[in-house]
Amino acid sequence: MAAKIKSTWHDQLFIALNSLFMLFLVAITLLPFLHVIAKAFSGDTAIMAGKVLFWPLKPQINALRFVVSSNSFSKAFGFSIYLVFAGTAISMLLTLITSYPLSKTRIKGRKFLLLYFVFTMLFSGGLVPSYLLRYELGLIDTYWAVILPGLAVFNMLIFKNFFEQIPDSLEESASIDGAGNLTIMMRIYLPLSMPAVATLTLFYAVGYWNNYFGPMIYLTNSAKYPLQLYLRSVIHLASLSDVEKSTTDIDLLMNVATESVVASTVIASTLPILILYPFLQKYFVKGMIIGSVKG
Amino acid sequence: MKIEMKKALSLIMILTLIVVSAACSNTSTTTTTTSGSSTTATTKKTETSTTQKEELPELKILTAYSAIDMNTYPNYQDVVDLTGYTVKYDNLPAEDAISKVNMVLATGGGYDIIYVPAPSSNYFKYAKEGAIQDLTDLIDTYGQNYITAMDGYKFIDPLRIDGKVFCLPQPNPGAYLASGNFIRKDWLDSIGMAIPQTTDDVLDVLRAFKAENPGNVDPCIPYVQGNNLFPEMFAGAFGVATEYVIEDGQLISRYRSESMKDYLSYMNTLFTEKLLDNEFPINTSEVTNNKIFSGKAGLFSYSVWGISGMVNAFKENLPDAEYVLIGYPKGPDGQQGVAVAQGYYGFNVVPKSSPNAEHVVKYANALYQEDNFVKIYDGHENVHWEYDDNGNMTPIQPAFGDERSIASYILGIGETWQLKYWTIRLQKDANLYEWFYKMQDYADMRVFNVPDLAPGFDSVLSSKDELTELATENITKFISGSLSIADYQSFLDAYMAAGGEQAEKDLAEWYVQNK
Structure with missing residues (x-):
């Protein structure tokens, strides 16, 4: 309808200026990426002189080649992929089987259970108790220590809200046809919730991909580091101040990565998760809105 | 539509199953590999233990960050073979290692050795809390090689609490200079001036640089430095290079030194005449590099660790630039010097829960048996290194670089062994080797902060953060001129009142007793 209303010249001017302004904002958010990309493909001497801004100077691809072919990078990459797949699968499963029952009003003690979950969202035991727990369970230095809490209460609530707006009559008719709870959840509710599934999958996948803190605390063998932690270590060592250098092992200082290598590592570790977005985007927006509007 | 849904559903189910089972099987593979390697290790141990009477335990070590898996790197086998102990290494993260140490010490973590990073307040805290074991008698009884490698008790004594030592320290002996002051020789030549020798000469040169802009650059920044309030270029010339200084045989805080005001007004002159980079308080190393x-x-200082990058960056960006080391200028009273950090990289402690304290010291002692040490640290003669015609150790590449890149297997060394066995590592890089030795021409100008080797007084440890913050804020203002040097006394009063006085008193008493 709106398209049929004849727009005046100042409407058009507004739209034009608005678009320009938005494009400008888009450009601003893109510039830091461009800068890092330019650095990844520039010679180190040009970077040190501060000449590289958005276009590579003294172009080279050795830095990227070095990063991608280095053993520690590819290992860390593999571990990250593994964490993302294993973590997301387990988290999705746990989220599903927690949120579905909690979306049913007929469950006794539902309010208490919900409060129980929300409480953990607001208050946590703290880092040392979490570490102690994992230690006593023998999970330190395994990926389980990073994956196992599994469930993010916030995501569980989104999923629960999504289930709640699916009409109860669907469940009734299915049970008349002889379907049990599990069948109803898996074959009726889940297929209807694909937008929510896609959204939460992306949430979890990005969360696991970017998680460096958990691995930093719970993994003790640096050969097991996933990509983000490996990246942080590389960058941290490359940006030590002179004071910090005076108390850092000299052999580490001799092997500090140059700026183009640091930039290449950043690029190589950001690209994979960026690639995931376009494929999930259409579900993503829908899922976010539907899940969040209904309370 | 229905089929598609079914497909999607079963796909998800299958994926979950696969991943979960993969997760399980993967963990079990990890366990088998570890147990596999420990079986080989145990076999090894039994072999060696035929010559030894007692069964040696496996030592679990949590050490500093290393990018390489220390359990599979070529040094590892030497460590096991030469010490007779099977060891299992884990590493702290590169960043914020102390948080992890806190956590691990809360459980003991099953470790026998844990590396506690500097500063020493970390070590003193754990020792006073009773989280780590007393090693005094063990070091005296079983640690003779270790003590030799540490230059005796020099680095051990400052760590005593009521006479007891709770760690095997990893000292930073400050044996060499790791940076130098550089001047653009081509600039000097074009304005016809000589290399400056005193702080007054430097001032003249910097003013001439500013006035004549010999590099024809915009803007010309005569003197670039990082965010250091007491840069090595000038602080030593005024005798305020270290936090505590000795004046008339007494140890006092540098903020109470007579020459502090002279230093501040000199720096203030540099700042207000824009001879000193006015952005210096926020300069990162990246920004100083760019400039x-x-x-x-x-005029600028540069760390030896980045020297190869510096040489190449000049060669490619400014091929006509000439740069020379200028040493450290003399101050108005003829003082000269450069502060070098001395103290500790970290501390190897034995947590309370470990039953193996005695074995830890015996293991360290075996590690520091001189032949063993050279093999583990620098490699085997004629494989990793050889003697050149002058009798100096030189690396054999690529074996040395490939198989002896990390030194974290060693628990730290004193000055003598550092100069004897560490310097070979510099030869991995020709520029580094060349400039390192050029910088050492000024090594006799090193000055040390005497209290760095003092025991951990509560008054010093508890006031340190607040005093540093107070000083940083005020000294920056004095240099930039937003506080007048005439008001210096009120800063000093505040500084002494915030704990500076008690800290100075305790340290001064300690100094009188120990000098």
């Missing part, structure tokens, strides 16, 4: 290698800087 130096875009040719805007005439």
Whole structure:
């Protein structure tokens, strides 16, 4: 309808200026990426002189080649992929089987259970108790220590809200046809919730991909580091101040990565998760809105 | 539509199953590999233990960050073979290692050795809390090689609490200079001036740089430095290079030194005349690099660790630039010097829960048996290194670089062994080797902060953060001129009242008793 209303010249001017302004904002958010990309493909001497801004100077691809072919990078990459797949699968499963029952009003003690979950969202035991727990369970230095809490209460609530707006009559008719709870959840509710599934999958996948803190605390063998932690270590060592250098092992200082290598590592570790977005985007927006509007 | 849904559903189910089962099987593979390697290790141990009477335990070590898996790197086998102990290494993260140490010490973590990173307040805290074991008698009884490698008790004594030592320290002996002051020789030549020798000469040169802009750059920044309030270029010339200084045989805080005001007004002159980079309080190393290698800087300091990058960056960006080391200028009272950090990289402690304290010291002692040490640290003669015609150790590449890149297997060394066995590592890089030795021409100008080797007084440890913050804020203002040096006394009063007085008193008493 709106398209049929004849727009005046100042409407058009507004739209034009608005678009320009938005494009400008888009450009601003893109510039830091461009800068890092330019650095990844520039010679180190040009970077040190501060000449590289958005276009590579003294172009080279050795830095990227070095990063991608280095053993520690590819290992860390593999571990990250593994964490993302294993973590997301387990988290999705746990989220599903927690949120579905909690979306049913007929469950006794539902309010208490919900409060129980929300409480953990607001208050946590703290880092040392979490570490102690994992230690006593023998999970330190395994990926389980990073994956196992599994469930993010916030995501569980989104999923629960999504289930709640699916009409109860669907469940009734299915049970008349002889379907049990599990069948109803898996074959009726889940297929209807694909937008929510896609959204939460992306949430979890990005969360696991970017998680460096958990691995930093719970993994003790640096050969097991996933990509983000490996990246942080590389960058941290490359940006030590002179004071910090005076108390850092000299052999580490001799092997500090140059700026183009640091930039290449950043690029190589950001690209994979960026690639995931376009494929999930259409579900993503829908899922976010539907899940969040209904309370 | 229905089929598609079914497909999607079963796909998800299958994926979950696969991943979960993969997760399980993967963990079990990890366990088998570890147990596999420990079986080989145990076999090894039984072999060696035929010559030894007692069964040696496996030592679990949590050490500093290493990018390489220390359990599979070529040094590892030497450590096991030469010490007779099977060891299992884990590493702390590169960043914020102390948080992890806190956590691990809360459980003991099953470790026998845990590396506690500097500063020493970390070590003193754990020792006073009773989280780590007393090693005094063990070191005296079983640690003779270790003590030799540490230059005796020099680095051990400062760590005593009521006479007891709770760690095997990893000292930073401050045996060499790791940076130098550089001047653009081509700039000097074009304005016809000589290499400056005193702080007054430097001032003249910097003013001439500013006035004549010999590099023809915009803007010309005569002197570029990082965010250091007491840069090595000038602080030593005024005798305020270290936090505590000795004046008339007494140890006092540098903020109470007579020459502090002279230093501040000199720096203030540099700042107000824009001879000193006015952005210096916020300069990162990246930013100083940009200023130096875009040719805007005439005078600057550079760390030896980045020296190869510096040489190449000059060669490619400013091929006509000439740069020379100028040493450290003399101050108005003829003082000269450069502060070098001395103290500790970290501390190897034995947590309370470990039953193996005695074995830890015996293991360290075996590690520091001189032949063993050379093999583990620098490699085997004629494989990793050889003697050159002058009798100096030189690396054999690529074996040395490939198989002896990390030294974290060693628990730290004192000055003597550092100069004897560490310097070979510099030869991995020709520029580094060359400039390192050029910088050492000024090594006799090193000055140390005497209290760095003092025991951990509560008054010093508890006031340190607040005092540092107070000093940083005020000294920056004095240099930039937003506080007048005439008001210096009120800063000093505040500083002494915030704990500076008690800290100075305790340290001064300790100094009188121990000098």
